[in-house]
Amino acid sequence: MIRKFKPGDWVKLKGKAKSPKMEVLRYVPKKSSLFNETYLDAFLECVWYENGERKASVLHQNKLIKMIETGGLYKV
Numbered sequence: 221m222i223r224k225f226k227p228g229d230w231v232k233l234k235g236k237a238k239s240p241k242m243e244v245l246r247y248v249p250k251k252s253s254l255f256n257e258t259y260l261d262a263f264l265e266c267v268w269y270e271n272g273e274r275k276a277s278v279l280h281q282n283k284l285i286k287m288i289e290t291g292g293l294y295k296v
Contacts, residue, residue, distance in 0.1 A: 221261045223247060223281070230287040231266065233279075240275075241287065242266040248278055 225231060225244045233239035243266060250263040264284065267276045 221259070223261050225264060225281060225284070225286060231264075231284040232287060234283060234285045240268040240270060242268040242277075242284075245276075250278065 227244055227246055229244045231242050231244055245265045245267055247261060248263050248265050249258050249260050251258045262280055262282075263278050264281055265276060265278050266284075267274060269275070
């Protein structure tokens with residue numbers, strides 16, 4: 221599978237009008253319990269802030285869309 225994002229990209233959930241603006245931290249390996257396979261290039265760890273509290277989640281890259289504004293922690 222091809223990686224669609226890189227660390228520092230700003231993303232949001234597809235089809236969600238009120239999705240938080242999240243920053244991609246890295247790709248993480250995730251094991252499928254159904255097929256007993258490990259996916260290396262499909263799941264992303266993303267972070268965002270809500271009411272001053274840092275939140276994090278691991279999401280499949282196909283559920284995300286890249287925002288025009290990028291940079292974040294890894295801004296060059």
